[in-house]
Amino acid sequence: MTANYSGVADSTVVADTGSGYGDKAVHISIIDEKKYDEGWDFNQGELKVIQDKLKAAIDAISGGDLDLSVTGTLGVEFKRVDMYDDGSTYGYFADITGTVNANFPDVDISSPDLYVLPGVYVKLAGGFSASKISLTGATSYDQSKASPGIVAGSLTGSTTASVGAEAGVGVDDIVNFSIAVAGSTALSASGGIAVTGQDIKATGTIAATDFEVNAVGNLETLFGDLEAFNVTHPFDCDVSKTFTTTLYTFN
Amino acid sequence: MKRLYLYLSISFLCPFSSLGQSPISQGQSITNQWNDVTYLTYTNFRMRVTTFEKPIVLEWGRLPSGTFSKEETEKLKCLSVKKYFSDLDLDHAMWKTYCSEEYINILKMDKEKFDKKKEVDIRKYPDYQFQHVFYWIDYLIDGKQYCLVVCNYQRKRVEKLPKHMKEYGKEHGISGSILLKQDGRWKNHAEHKFSYPGVMQFSDLEELLRIEKVGFVIDGVEHPRPHAVMPSKELRQAVGKKGRGVSP
Numbered sequence: 022m023t024a025n026y027s028g029v030a031d032s033t034v035v036a037d038t039g040s041g042y043g044d045k046a047v048h049i050s051i052i053d054e055k056k057y058d059e060g061w062d063f064n065q066g067e068l069k070v071i072q073d074k075l076k077a078a079i080d081a082i083s084g085g086d087l088d089l090s091v092t093g094t095l096g097v098e099f100k101r102v103d104m105y106d107d108g109s110t111y112g113y114f115a116d117i118t119g120t121v122n123a124n125f126p127d128v129d130i131s132s133p134d135l136y137v138l139p140g141v142y143v144k145l146a147g148g149f150s151a152s153k154i155s156l157t158g159a160t161s162y163d164q165s166k167a168s169p170g171i172v173a174g175s176l177t178g179s180t181t182a183s184v185g186a187e188a189g190v191g192v193d194d195i196v197n198f199s200i201a202v203a204g205s206t207a208l209s210a211s212g213g214i215a216v217t218g219q220d221i222k223a224t225g226t227i228a229a230t231d232f233e234v235n236a237v238g239n240l241e242t243l244f245g246d247l248e249a250f251n252v253t254h255p256f257d258c259d260v261s262k263t264f265t266t267t268l269y270t271f272n
Numbered sequence: 273m274k275r276l277y278l279y280l281s282i283s284f285l286c287p288f289s290s291l292g293q294s295p296i297s298q299g300q301s302i303t304n305q306w307n308d309v310t311y312l313t314y315t316n317f318r319m320r321v322t323t324f325e326k327p328i329v330l331e332w333g334r335l336p337s338g339t340f341s342k343e344e345t346e347k348l349k350c351l352s353v354k355k356y357f358s359d360l361d362l363d364h365a366m367w368k369t370y371c372s373e374e375y376i377n378i379l380k381m382d383k384e385k386f387d388k389k390k391e392v393d394i395r396k397y398p399d400y401q402f403q404h405v406f407y408w409i410d411y412l413i414d415g416k417q418y419c420l421v422v423c424n425y426q427r428k429r430v431e432k433l434p435k436h437m438k439e440y441g442k443e444h445g446i447s448g449s450i451l452l453k454q455d456g457r458w459k460n461h462a463e464h465k466f467s468y469p470g471v472m473q474f475s476d477l478e479e480l481l482r483i484e485k486v487g488f489v490i491d492g493v494e495h496p497r498p499h500a501v502m503p504s505k506e507l508r509q510a511v512g513k514k515g516r517g518v519s520p
Contacts, residue, residue, distance in 0.1 A: 136445045139399030139425055196378050196462070239450075239462050241379060244400075245389030246354045247462045249420065249448030251441075251475040 071223060072123065074262040075154055078208075078227040079125045081260040087128070093121040095158050099221070099269040104165060112165045113271050115172055115221060117158030117214060125152035125180075125208075132234075132254035134189045141242055142189030145234050145254050152180035154210045154227060174214025176225040182206030186236040186252075191243055198238025205230050212264075219271045228261040300326060306412065307484045318412040321480055325433050328405040332359055332395065346458040347419060350451055351403065354460050358390045372452050372461040398427045406433055406446070407477060417453040418461070420474050422446055437477040448474045 079087055100114040128149045134142035155177050161170045184206075186198045212225020235253045242248055303322040328348065329336055333356025335348050353362065353370040364386040368376060379385075394400055404424045411418040422437075424430065424446045434440035452461035473479045 136442075138445050138447055140397065141445075239378070242355070244355050244358065244392055244394055245379065245381065245385070246357075247375065247379060247450075247460075248355075249450055249462075249474065251448070251473075 070264050070266040071156065071225070074264040075123050075125075075227055078229065078260050078262045079128065079152070081229075081258075085128075087126050090124045090126070092124065093119060093155075095119045095121045095156065097158070097268065099271075101272055102165070113162065114164070115160050115162040115269065117160035117172075117174060117221075117268075120155050120157040123154045125149070125154075128152070130184070130256055130258075132256070135252040135254060137240065137250045137252065138191070138242065138248060141191035141240070141248070143192060143195065143236065143240060143250060143252055144187045144189045145184055145236055145252070146187050147182065147184035149180045149182050149206075149208065152178075152208050154178045154208075156214075156223065156225075158214060160214060160221075172214060172216045172221055174223065176210050176212040176223075178208050178210030178227065180206075180208040184234050184256075186238055188240065192240045193243060194241040196239050196241065196247070198236055201235045201237075202232055203235070204232030206232050214268070220267045221269045221271075222265055222267050224263075224265040226261060226263045229258045231259045232256055300324065304481075304484060306410075308487060319480075319484060320410050321407060321477075321484055322410070323407040323433060323477070324405060327430055327433060329429055330356075330403040330405070332356060332401060333403070343458070347408070347421060347451060348405070350458050350460050351405070351421060351423070351449055354449060355400070355403070356394055357386075358392050359394050370460055372454055372459045374452075375460045375462050378462050400425045401427050402429050404430045406437065409474060409480060419451040419453075419458065421449040421451065422474055422477075423449060438475060438479075441475045446475050 076087070095117060096119045098114070098116040102112050102114060104110040104112045129146070130148055131146040132144055134144055137143055155175075157175050157177070159171075159173045159175065162172050163169055184200055184202065186195050186200065188195050208227070208229050210225060210227045212223070214221065214223050216222075233253060233255045235251070237249070237251045239247045239249050301322050301324050304320045306318045306320045308318050328338075330348065330352060333352040335345070335352060340348065350370050353360065353367060357367050364381075364383045367381075367386060371381075381389075402425065404426065406422050406424065408419050408421040411420070424441075424444055426444065437446065440446070450461050450463075451458045452463075453459075454461075473483065
């Protein structure tokens with residue numbers, strides 16, 4: 022038997038009960054339901070724990086107290102249905118679609134003045150820009166169907182990091198410099214939405230690691246000459262935040 | 273082994289050496305032979321390192337007394353003219369003869385700027401009284417001969433080559449002066465070619481000597497800079513090199 026269920030509250034749908042039996046009206050009783058549209062611009066709710074962890078991660082990297090800007094909506098709908106309205110068979114329905122993006126403000130990073138010569142310093146400075154963490158729902162799950170589908174979703178992250186050498190005290194100009202980076206400057210995010218037992222959970226990790234920047238180039242000193250310099254600075258960005266939040270429990 | 277041999281040679285040639293404590297005169301050098309270095313991308317690359325166990329010390333840009341070869345004297349004069357020209361009897365035209373066109377252009381050093389910089393009295397900066405030449409690296413890159421002279425400036429004379437240059441540089445600062453041999457003589461120079469790996473390692477003498485010894489440099493994930501490695505046999509065959517000191 023197959024029936025197309027529209028996903029709205031208590032419904033009567035037309036079910037094809039098989040060849041020779043014709044169509045019959047089947048009443049599906051919804052005994053539990055939760056529907057909401059969730060963005061990350063909220064202070065309460067199931068996704069708040071994710072929002073808090075994201076903020077904690079970016080605050081740790083920046084050393085500041087930054088606000089996230091959020092876009093998108095995650096449409097969430099859960100149901101537990103009495104399949105035949107007789108208490109004999111229960112089924113679950115879950116639908117999570119859409120994407121919420123947490124966009125981080127640009128984060129500046131800077132080394133202290135790095136000593137090159139007496140009274141001559143260079144600075145390594147730059148930042149993270151276009152940093153974004155996205156939680157995408159990809160859940161279309163309906164136990165009333167022959168192929169119930171899956172509960173799934175993904176957490177992804179991206180960022181653009183840039184670092185350059187800047188003239189510090191005693192430097193008129195910097196020319197011909199190049200930068201090498203050891204370690205990752207990416208803000209990573211991994212995880213997603215999955216069923217654990219009776220729970221639909223969003224879990225994930227947001228992480229950044231330390232990295233080291235080496236700059237080599239020529240600087241013009243106040244004496245009117247060029248000196249080749251080679252400086253290295255480790256940037257302390259090591260942070261890892263894991264989260265788990267239950268979006269819904271199938272009763 | 274090569275360095276040990278050179279040390280022994282120097283000890284033998286110094287009649288005033290006392291056993292176990294060889295007085296080393298200023299500027300006495302240990303020059304390694306030319307070595308091919310394979311950078312995988314830059315194959316036409318040779319280098320040799322010259323270290324000064326007792327650093328050459330220029331005081332306010334003046335060359336020390338001592339016996340230097342013509343090449344050494346030319347290199348040291350470039351250093352002198354480069355930073356200390358305000359303190360020397362030198363005009364713009366003469367200064368230019370010690371500099372390559374690229375160096376002059378990068379500095380945009382026309383006569384007006386030169387005259388302005390001449391007014392900067394370097395003697396007001398006592399930290400620049402002594403310029404120490406610890407070592408230099410000669411390079412042959414695509415048929416051109418370069419030299420990167422590694423120096424340190426201090427208000428006190430340093431008598432001995434520091435044991436660990438990388439750490440010393442972090443504490444006391446070291447910098448490099450790039451020279452180019454042009455028209456048969458050394459000149460102050462600057463160009464982007466010195467973003468080459470190996471050249472960039474100039475502040476790490478130990479790594480430079482490793483690069484010389486191994487003859488291969490490769491980019492590394494864990495290192496901020498390309499570093500000396502002994503690549504796999506397959507990689508060595510791919511670049512047509514065997515690598516020194518290693519059986520193929």
